[in-house]
Amino acid sequence: MSLTQIFATRASRMKASEIRELLKLLDQPGIISFAGGIPDPSLFPATEFAAALTRALSDGRAAQSLQYSASEGHAGLRDWIAGQMAAIGVACGRDNILITSGSQQALDYLGKLFLSPGDTALVGWPTYLGALGAFNAYEPRYDRLDAGSNRAPADYAQAASATGGRVKFAYLSPDFANPTGVTLDRAGREALLDLTDALDCAVIEDAAYQALRYDGEPVPPILALEIARKGDIEACRTIYCGSFSKTLSPGLRLGWVCAATPVIRQMVLLKQAGDLHSATLNQIAMLDVAQGFDGHVTRVRALYRARRDALLAALVQHMPAGVTWTQPEGGMFVWVTLPEGMDGATLLERSLAQEKVAFVPGAAFFPDGSGRNTIRLNFSSPTEAMIADGLARLGRLIAAG
Amino acid sequence: MSLTQIFATRASRMKASEIRELLKLLDQPGIISFAGGIPDPSLFPATEFAAALTRALSDGRAAQSLQYSASEGHAGLRDWIAGQMAAIGVACGRDNILITSGSQQALDYLGKLFLSPGDTALVGWPTYLGALGAFNAYEPRYDRLDAGSNRAPADYAQAASATGGRVKFAYLSPDFANPTGVTLDRAGREALLDLTDALDCAVIEDAAYQALRYDGEPVPPILALEIARKGDIEACRTIYCGSFSKTLSPGLRLGWVCAATPVIRQMVLLKQAGDLHSATLNQIAMLDVAQGFDGHVTRVRALYRARRDALLAALVQHMPAGVTWTQPEGGMFVWVTLPEGMDGATLLERSLAQEKVAFVPGAAFFPDGSGRNTIRLNFSSPTEAMIADGLARLGRLIAAG
Numbered sequence: 001m002s003l004t005q006i007f008a009t010r011a012s013r014m015k016a017s018e019i020r021e022l023l024k025l026l027d028q029p030g031i032i033s034f035a036g037g038i039p040d041p042s043l044f045p046a047t048e049f050a051a052a053l054t055r056a057l058s059d060g061r062a063a064q065s066l067q068y069s070a071s072e073g074h075a076g077l078r079d080w081i082a083g084q085m086a087a088i089g090v091a092c093g094r095d096n097i098l099i100t101s102g103s104q105q106a107l108d109y110l111g112k113l114f115l116s117p118g119d120t121a122l123v124g125w126p127t128y129l130g131a132l133g134a135f136n137a138y139e140p141r142y143d144r145l146d147a148g149s150n151r152a153p154a155d156y157a158q159a160a161s162a163t164g165g166r167v168k169f170a171y172l173s174p175d176f177a178n179p180t181g182v183t184l185d186r187a188g189r190e191a192l193l194d195l196t197d198a199l200d201c202a203v204i205e206d207a208a209y210q211a212l213r214y215d216g217e218p219v220p221p222i223l224a225l226e227i228a229r230k231g232d233i234e235a236c237r238t239i240y241c242g243s244f245s246k247t248l249s250p251g252l253r254l255g256w257v258c259a260a261t262p263v264i265r266q267m268v269l270l271k272q273a274g275d276l277h278s279a280t281l282n283q284i285a286m287l288d289v290a291q292g293f294d295g296h297v298t299r300v301r302a303l304y305r306a307r308r309d310a311l312l313a314a315l316v317q318h319m320p321a322g323v324t325w326t327q328p329e330g331g332m333f334v335w336v337t338l339p340e341g342m343d344g345a346t347l348l349e350r351s352l353a354q355e356k357v358a359f360v361p362g363a364a365f366f367p368d369g370s371g372r373n374t375i376r377l378n379f380s381s382p383t384e385a386m387i388a389d390g391l392a393r394l395g396r397l398i399a400a401g
Numbered sequence: 402m403s404l405t406q407i408f409a410t411r412a413s414r415m416k417a418s419e420i421r422e423l424l425k426l427l428d429q430p431g432i433i434s435f436a437g438g439i440p441d442p443s444l445f446p447a448t449e450f451a452a453a454l455t456r457a458l459s460d461g462r463a464a465q466s467l468q469y470s471a472s473e474g475h476a477g478l479r480d481w482i483a484g485q486m487a488a489i490g491v492a493c494g495r496d497n498i499l500i501t502s503g504s505q506q507a508l509d510y511l512g513k514l515f516l517s518p519g520d521t522a523l524v525g526w527p528t529y530l531g532a533l534g535a536f537n538a539y540e541p542r543y544d545r546l547d548a549g550s551n552r553a554p555a556d557y558a559q560a561a562s563a564t565g566g567r568v569k570f571a572y573l574s575p576d577f578a579n580p581t582g583v584t585l586d587r588a589g590r591e592a593l594l595d596l597t598d599a600l601d602c603a604v605i606e607d608a609a610y611q612a613l614r615y616d617g618e619p620v621p622p623i624l625a626l627e628i629a630r631k632g633d634i635e636a637c638r639t640i641y642c643g644s645f646s647k648t649l650s651p652g653l654r655l656g657w658v659c660a661a662t663p664v665i666r667q668m669v670l671l672k673q674a675g676d677l678h679s680a681t682l683n684q685i686a687m688l689d690v691a692q693g694f695d696g697h698v699t700r701v702r703a704l705y706r707a708r709r710d711a712l713l714a715a716l717v718q719h720m721p722a723g724v725t726w727t728q729p730e731g732g733m734f735v736w737v738t739l740p741e742g743m744d745g746a747t748l749l750e751r752s753l754a755q756e757k758v759a760f761v762p763g764a765a766f767f768p769d770g771s772g773r774n775t776i777r778l779n780f781s782s783p784t785e786a787m788i789a790d791g792l793a794r795l796g797r798l799i800a801a802g
Contacts, residue, residue: 010513252681
């Protein structure tokens with residue numbers, strides 16, 4: 001018998017992220033790519049990181065920076081994050097913060113913490129593909145979370161019991177979501193809390209893009225609204241996942257979880273068993289660079305705002321009738337709905353061959369493979385000139401039908 | 402219902418590592434501690450890391466170093482590791498290497514890949530506590546792996562089927578194991594391969610300490626012996642887990658897995674779903690610092706060899722009759738067996754109170770809590786003077802009974 005035949009059943013549920021595989025093909029020279037979902041590297045505060053790392057490795061500090069450290073994370077960094085959380089309405093302390101290796105790791109550990117096979121996770125249709133990837137290993141059933149659907153909690157609960165489990169959490173990215181760019185308004189967040197209170201389940205608030213708002217009024221985090229309802233983070237069931245990847249650097253792999261202490265304590269155990277702790281040196285350097293967080297994020301927002309504006313203007317200019325798109329107030333993505341019957345994957349093939357323009361077909365983001373007439377356009381990577389040129393080509397192709 | 406009541410059943414199997422909790426109490430000022438298991442920070446190549454990180458963040462390289470990167474790891478670092486593996490008898494290529502965030506993460510992902518609830522993992526009695534911590538989340542049964550026990554494969558298989566699973570792997574650290582310091586000889590490794598071939602299961606070879614040999618002849622890695630049997634790594638069922646934590650730095654959280662490509666491909670999927678990839682910057686800096694690996698490890702070995710010698714000499718000088726201990730040829734630990742009936746945990750209490758000497762009671766390392774008359778002594782952290790002083794105190798206490 002070969003070794004692969006004795007893998008646990010969950011191994012068969014793991015598959016390569018279609019997008020990551022696709023990106024390997026798409027980000028070729030000569031192609032104008034709207035396919036990526038990564039920061040523009042010209043924005044990375046490289047000088048600041050170099051200085052911070054030099055300080056972290058100076059005499060008297062290197063012994064700590066290069067050594068093992070606590071599973072919960074660096075105390076100073078957790079304090080800084082707690083301060084940032086307080087500034088957006090989430091009063092909390094160091095014990096409410098766990099440092100993770102990116103928010104992807106938080107999603108994996110939350111799947112591990114909550115999901116038994118047959119349990120239900122409520123997710124958007126579409127939703128972030130990386131979340132499905134993380135949760136899939138724990139063999140959940142997915143049910144559709146729709147803002148404003150008015151579907152009764154009992155209906156969710158009944159459907160969940162049919163596979164022998166219960167609804168364990170609702171997962172969503174409420175601000176400028178990947179892939180749609182859409183923000184859930186305050187009423188939608190309150191309705192979600194009503195639903196999850198009724199279902200007695202957790203909320204996983206994926207806030208990866210939250211700091212990247214370009215205009216409009218900020219909506220309080222779901223966790224902030226729940227604290228306003230219940231008086232204290234310790235009474236809350238929302239688990240907030242933050243990330244440094246979209247603001248300072250994804251290559252250092254640092255994110256955090258902010259939640260009630262019993263959740264954090266369990267996640268510390270998962271972290272201890274999973275990889276002991278996130279890199280000590282990276283945490284110390286990140287705390288140092290984070291002292292300039294506000295100024296840096298202001299520069300990030302300015303660049304991405306201009307690119308978003310360029311993309312929205314180019315869509316207006318070049319898309320034929322019958323094509324619609326979202327109006328993101330932040331983040332990195334615009335979600336385009338093609339005329340009924342037009343297939344995003346087929347369009348991509350033609351687009352690559354005829355126009356050398358790349359994007360991600362939207363069906364990949366639907367747990368059930370629906371949404372075939374949608375595509376995701378990224379605006380954090382291409383320059384304004386590339387956006388104008390690429391959209392002219394793409395519009396021509398779609399108009400040709 | 403509180404959130405903790407809806408955690409998956411596996412959450413109840415997670416508990417804080419007793420040792421890590423103990424270490425928080427033990428490594429206090431004024432105490433001579435043999436309890437730790439961490440490198441001496443004076444050995445960290447801090448200057449080399451600082452220079453490597455400055456290079457990695459220079460113009461033209463920062464855009465890559467701070468960006469997302471491939472889940473399998475940095476190609477250059479994987480090539481370097483493949484070269485190191487070849488030098489110890491494991492002919493392999495880049496595709497046989499996955500970069501992990503320390504070997505602890507490799508153990509977690511291997512548990513996730515192989516173990517369904519009720520499956521059996523063969524482990525030493527005692528064994529590395531962190532491995533039990535990683536595997537526990539996947540709800541295995543443990544059975545005792547004993548070099549030279551001559552227990553029939555059918556007996557292992559039958560016992561495994563009683564809990565509805567099968568033997569999925571044998572886990573061991575064959576060189577200077579944590580906690581015993583014992584090395585499995587070549588005959589023992591061959592016998593293990595006979596057993597795991599008969600059981601049709603994997604071998605997880607935890608090589609965390611393998612580079613830290615102070616004397617005696619190196620024994621080929623189990624994976625090298627299996628390649629010698631079967632001709633090619635692709636025909637092998639041994640999965641080798643390496644680490645930079647004991648040689649260059651634990652604080653960067655980098656290790657690797659070396660195995661047949663179908664195993665690596667599955668683990669890449671787990672890595673992608675788990676945390677996307679290990680920190681890009683850390684991998685690039687590690688490859689740079691690894692250019693001086695041999696010279697650096699020579700310095701590490703010299704310091705630890707002297708401390709091991711000091712500890713073995715002090716044991717001879719100070720331990721009363723009836724106390725025995727291992728003679729490690731490398732690593733960081735000596736395993737001491739106290740007179741029958743003497744309890745390691747009780748001794749620790751008295752030792753802290755009366756002599757201000759700390760160590761780890763051995764029972765923590767046994768899946769069944771046996772081994773109460775054993776203790777683990779670390780020699781990588783205390784200086785030779787502390788070793789002499791500490792062992793004089795400990796010997797006095799044990800002699801007093």
